[in-house]
Amino acid sequence: MATSYTTRADMRAVEAECPWADRDVARTMYDFLSLTRRNHGARPAISYQLLSAPDAPKVTISWNELHARVTQAANLFRSLGIGPKDVVAYVLPNTMETVATLLGGAVAGIVNPINPLLEPEQIGSILRETRAKVVVTLKPFPKTDLAQKVAEALTHAPAVTTVLEIDMLGYLTGLKRLIVPFLRPKNPMAHKATVKSFTAEAARQPSDRLTFEDPKEDRVAAYFHTGGTTGMPKVAQHKVSGMVYNGWLGATMLFDPTDVVMCPLPLFHVFAAYPILMSAIASGAHVVFPTPAGYRGEGVFDNFWKLVERYRCTYLITVPTALAALMQRPVNADISSLKNGFSGSAPLPVELYNRFKKETGVEIVEGYGLTECTCLVSVNPPEGVKKIGSVGLPFPYTHVRILNRDGQGGFTEAGVDEVGEICVANPGVYEGSTYTEADKNRDLFAEGRFLRTGDLGRIDADGYLFITGRAKDLIIRGGHNIDPAMIEEALNGHPAVAVVGAIGQPDLHAGELPAVYVELVKGASVTVAELMAFCEEKVPERAAVPKYIEILPELPKTAVGKVFKPDLRRMAITRVYQKALKDAGLPVTVAEVVEDKKRGLIARLSRQGEVSDAQVQQVLGGFTRPWEWAA
Numbered sequence: 361m362a363t364s365y366t367t368r369a370d371m372r373a374v375e376a377e378c379p380w381a382d383r384d385v386a387r388t389m390y391d392f393l394s395l396t397r398r399n400h401g402a403r404p405a406i407s408y409q410l411l412s413a414p415d416a417p418k419v420t421i422s423w424n425e426l427h428a429r430v431t432q433a434a435n436l437f438r439s440l441g442i443g444p445k446d447v448v449a450y451v452l453p454n455t456m457e458t459v460a461t462l463l464g465g466a467v468a469g470i471v472n473p474i475n476p477l478l479e480p481e482q483i484g485s486i487l488r489e490t491r492a493k494v495v496v497t498l499k500p501f502p503k504t505d506l507a508q509k510v511a512e513a514l515t516h517a518p519a520v521t522t523v524l525e526i527d528m529l530g531y532l533t534g535l536k537r538l539i540v541p542f543l544r545p546k547n548p549m550a551h552k553a554t555v556k557s558f559t560a561e562a563a564r565q566p567s568d569r570l571t572f573e574d575p576k577e578d579r580v581a582a583y584f585h586t587g588g589t590t591g592m593p594k595v596a597q598h599k600v601s602g603m604v605y606n607g608w609l610g611a612t613m614l615f616d617p618t619d620v621v622m623c624p625l626p627l628f629h630v631f632a633a634y635p636i637l638m639s640a641i642a643s644g645a646h647v648v649f650p651t652p653a654g655y656r657g658e659g660v661f662d663n664f665w666k667l668v669e670r671y672r673c674t675y676l677i678t679v680p681t682a683l684a685a686l687m688q689r690p691v692n693a694d695i696s697s698l699k700n701g702f703s704g705s706a707p708l709p710v711e712l713y714n715r716f717k718k719e720t721g722v723e724i725v726e727g728y729g730l731t732e733c734t735c736l737v738s739v740n741p742p743e744g745v746k747k748i749g750s751v752g753l754p755f756p757y758t759h760v761r762i763l764n765r766d767g768q769g770g771f772t773e774a775g776v777d778e779v780g781e782i783c784v785a786n787p788g789v790y791e792g793s794t795y796t797e798a799d800k801n802r803d804l805f806a807e808g809r810f811l812r813t814g815d816l817g818r819i820d821a822d823g824y825l826f827i828t829g830r831a832k833d834l835i836i837r838g839g840h841n842i843d844p845a846m847i848e849e850a851l852n853g854h855p856a857v858a859v860v861g862a863i864g865q866p867d868l869h870a871g872e873l874p875a876v877y878v879e880l881v882k883g884a885s886v887t888v889a890e891l892m893a894f895c896e897e898k899v900p901e902r903a904a905v906p907k908y909i910e911i912l913p914e915l916p917k918t919a920v921g922k923v924f925k926p927d928l929r930r931m932a933i934t935r936v937y938q939k940a941l942k943d944a945g946l947p948v949t950v951a952e953v954v955e956d957k958k959r960g961l962i963a964r965l966s967r968q969g970e971v972s973d974a975q976v977q978q979v980l981g982g983f984t985r986p987w988e989w990a991a
Contacts, residue, residue, distance in 0.1 A: 371755065430464045431601050453504075495520050582633075673697055703726050833925060835904075874904055877912055891909050
């Protein structure tokens with residue numbers, strides 16, 4: 361049962377009760393779920409609906425049923441050769457089977473969720489990095505190319521021996537169920553893995569017991585990749601203790617068995633997997649996953665408030681870009697059951713917070729987490745003081761420090777409200793081995809223990825943590841550091857602006873200049889000149905006033921709705937380099953901008969006529985980002 365914690369002293373008092381290692385918590389994922397079955401077996405665990413309409417068919421299973429499905433999934437994976445150090449990957453949208461795969465994979469071995477929006481080459485790269493043996497994905501289905509994409513990815517991942525397919529047909533009713541088999545696309549099997557039905561194979565396994573030993577020892581049970589829809593993802597390792605810690609926090613401080621949590625976020629992301637699913641397991645709360653694509657699902661935003669009413673949701677899980685989209689729709693349902701909304705993944709603009717509270721009467725509680733920390737770090741106390749713009753108080757057993765390099769290989773501690781790098785130690789941090797790739801762990805820890813997050817922040821006198829930006833997102837204009845959040849916060853105050861992304865675009869003289877990409881509120885109209893004038897008035901620092909603003913139909917976003925800045929940087933590099941080459945009269949174009957593991961973003965050029973390397977170097981050599989010829 362969740363208890364009210366309102367201050368930093370309350371958080372520290374929990375720690376004082378006993379060390380985390382002495383807490384009476386589950387030591388294996390199977391014990392974790394089995395305890396919930398014993399305490400809340402008949403209560404609803406997960407609800408799911410394929411379509412977004414408030415009267416669409418839905419499926420709800422109890423904790424008893426979920427336990428049985430996870431047991432079968434874990435037994436199935438073991439029967440396919442998955443041991444404690446072997447990997448089950450899944451490339452799936454949200455389904456009931458996705459939940460069973462996530463939990464069953466962590467019980468049998470190491471589960472590796474993969475973003476289905478990635479390209480086949482990237483999926484294949486992750487499968488190679490994790491050495492996955494089994495992959496769970498969709499059976500070919502209309503309006504999705506996921507099965508075909510995974511089939512291509514498997515040609516790059518020869519270690520995969522078995523593919524288990526989930527058929528979405530079972531979620532359809534009536535005429536659609538009859539028609540889909542005739543519309544099902546063919547899947548060219550270019551790989552050599554054996555393909556089987558997940559449902560049929562799982563049904564052959566016992567549902568009341570594991571067919572293997574489940575030693576009570578801490579171990580890596582999940583691999584989650586970081587990165588958005590493009591780029592070079594890194595793979596973070598999560599131990600059972602960190603996964604249970606996230607659930608314990610949710611049950612201790614947030615949810616109880618009567619809560620119903622609306623979660624339209626993807627189950628390949630830590631936000632949905634840990635603060636939500638693990639907290640539901642620990643507390644016995646009921647989680648609702650609407651449509652395979654969550655917020656991206658057709659009609660989800662239009663029907664959202666009616667879905668909240670349908671399930672009598674008490675908590676809403678969201679991200680700032682989703683809140684901005686919801687504010688473009690009327691609150692057309694009874695949402696009086698809502699207690700709070702939780703927002704993460706990116707800073708919540710103050711104007712959006714205020715607008716949402718005014719329209720809905722619901723307060724948004726901001727929190728902070730990272731894939732590298734098995735997620736949770738801090739939260740604004742739901743029953744305590746919520747400081748707008750802050751991500752709240754560090755959780756019990758989470759030690760957050762603000763550190764800066766001292767120039768001699770060490771670190772100095774920042775003072776109250778002084779900005780530095782946010783560094784974290786807690787039970788979710790796998791010290792020294794955060795990433796599967798050893799090179800990625802070098803220089804990742806301060807004093808050997810505190811994970812360097814790469815986020816810039818400060819802690820105020822009351823212990824509240826504020827994120828001020830990403831170290832890598834800083835716009836460095838002639839040696840002067842500009843926090844893009846300053847620009848984004850100002851532009852979010854414009855009534856026509858829905859989403860903002862500020863980056864540094866290449867500049868020959870200053871190195872970088874601030875550039876802004878904007879997505880407008882649906883139906884709104886504003887000119888670039890008007891936005892520029894607004895910035896000149898509202899951006900508090902003259903050097904931070906953008907030199908370039910572009911309005912896009914939609915900003916590139918990650919699967920959880922965070923603005924994906926690498927794509928914005930690609931656009932800026934392409935535009936700036938293209939103009940420089942054209943102004944110089946060279947027959948060269950920018951074919952693409954790609955990311956290299958060591959050199960970062962690189963412009964690949966294409967010759968349209970005779971031109972020498974020296975001529976191109978004379979034009980582009982003054983920019984900080986490198987270039988090369990496209991193959």
